[in-house]
Amino acid sequence: MKRNMRRTLGLALLAGLVFPAxxxxxxxxxxxxxxxxxxxxxxxxxxxxxxxxxxxxxxxxxxxxxxxxxxxxxxxxxxxxxxxxxxxxxxxxxxxxxxxxxxxxxxxxxxxxxxGQQPTPGQQEAAPVAAGRQVYVKLCARCHGDQARGNETIPRLAGQHPVYLNRSITRYRDKTGERLDPQMSSAVAPLKNEDIKAVAAYLNTLP
Ligand code: HEC
Ligand code: HEC
CATH class of the missing domain: 1.10.760.10 (Cytochrome c-like domain)
Structure with a gap:
């Protein structure tokens, strides 16, 4: 290989490292x-x-x-x-x-x-947890995963604070403007306020 060509190749590789496309x-x-x-x-x-x-x-x-x-x-x-x-x-x-x-x-x-940090699940009363689990399995698990740990594009919900979950889910459902995501808005559209409370309690308990 000619010296010039090698140099061009080297520069191209270096550019790829420094300026990812x-x-x-x-x-x-x-x-x-x-x-x-x-x-x-x-x-x-x-x-x-x-x-x-x-x-x-x-x-x-x-x-x-x-x-x-x-x-x-x-x-x-x-x-x-x-x-x-x-x-x-x-x-x-x-x-x-x-x-x-x-x-x-x-x-x-x-x-x-x-x-890389360790999440910490919380403790909630048994009744809403059981009700929330049913909602989750039926309407949410197909995207957020069986254990609610999500994937690259879908958030982990396991162990999240119930107050934050409640507020976020309500915002998607009511399209208040803070968070707009068409997939989420249609997924949570059927939920009543008690369903949201229940699913938030359930998710908080997951490791
Ligand atoms: C079709 C796939 C899909 C389904 C079904 C779905 N989600 Fe989501 N969810 C997403 C995506 C994608 C996001 C990220 C949206 C964004 O960027 O705001 C998200 C975000 C969220 C968030 C925000 C998390 C955070 O850390 O702020 C909550 C809470 C949530 N989903 C709860 C639920 C619940 C509860 C259900 C079931 C009732 C559900 N999702 C069903 C795809 C889905
Ligand atoms: C004064 C308190 C405060 C400080 C300091 C703060 N945040 Fe936040 N952060 C919040 C609140 C409140 C929310 C939720 C906003 C909402 O309801 O959508 C949030 C949400 C987030 C989210 C979205 C999480 C999710 O699950 O969707 C990320 C990411 C984030 N913050 C990163 C950071 C980073 C990085 C810093 C430091 C540079 C930081 N925050 C400093 C209060 C804070």
Whole structure:
């Protein structure tokens, strides 16, 4: 091979590494493919999330019922929600302002840090849990999974705060504008307020 050609090839490869073609999701996947890179990102994410800890807790288990737990959440979902706050597609005055100060790499590091933390299930009364389980199996499990742990694009619900779940589900159902997602709005359309309370209680108890 000629020297020039080799150099061109080398530069092209380097450009691919430095400027990934598909933005944040590709960058996340590239890090996830390399355990050492994940470890470094998690450590950087722990530091970069020091301010977030005021509400989301040191390890992503939040201190306030209306603030979601982030521990164990799927990193691609977290990144997507950060993107939605940034673009105004998801509305929360405080989160929208805060997200603007994060660098792109920090967003990925923070998502990986929280994803690696341990979620903590809660305890709820037996009756609503049993009723909520029925709702969940019938209407939600096909997307969020049998154990409510979601996947890359679908959030984990297991162990989430019931107050936050209740509020979020109601917002999708009533299309109040803070969160718009056509799939979710039609999935939760048949739920009455008691069903929402029950399913939130059930989900909170799951590990
Ligand atoms: C003052 C409290 C507060 C602080 C500080 C805070 N958040 Fe939040 N965060 C919230 C609340 C409240 C919500 C829920 C908003 C809603 O109801 O949609 C939220 C939602 C989120 C969500 C969506 C989670 C989901 O399950 O959909 C992500 C991701 C998030 N915050 C990341 C962060 C990051 C990263 C930081 C630090 C840079 C941070 N937050 C700092 C209060 C806070
Ligand atoms: C067709 C697939 C689908 C079905 C069925 C579905 N969901 Fe979802 N759900 C999603 C998607 C996709 C999102 C992320 C939407 C977004 O970005 O706001 C989501 C988000 C959520 C959230 C927000 C989680 C968070 O951390 O903020 C809750 C709560 C939720 N779903 C509960 C339910 C419940 C309860 C049911 C059953 C009654 C259900 N979902 C049925 C696809 C589905």
């Amino acid at each position: 598909y933005g944040a999701d590709a960058r996340l996947q590239a890090i996830q493919a390399d355990p050492a890179a994940v470890q470094a990102a998690v450590e950087a994410g722990r530091k970069a999330s020091f301010f977030c800890a005021n509400c989301h807790g040191d390890n992503g288990v939040s201190r306030l019922p209306e603030v979601p737990n982030l521990a164990g959440q799927n990193p691609a979902y977290l990144l997507e929600q950060i993107r939605k706050f940034g673009s105004g597609q998801r509305k929360d005055e405080f989160m929208q302002g805060l997200i603007k100060v994060l660098k792109d790499e920090e967003k990925i590091q923070i998502a990986l840090f929280y994803a």
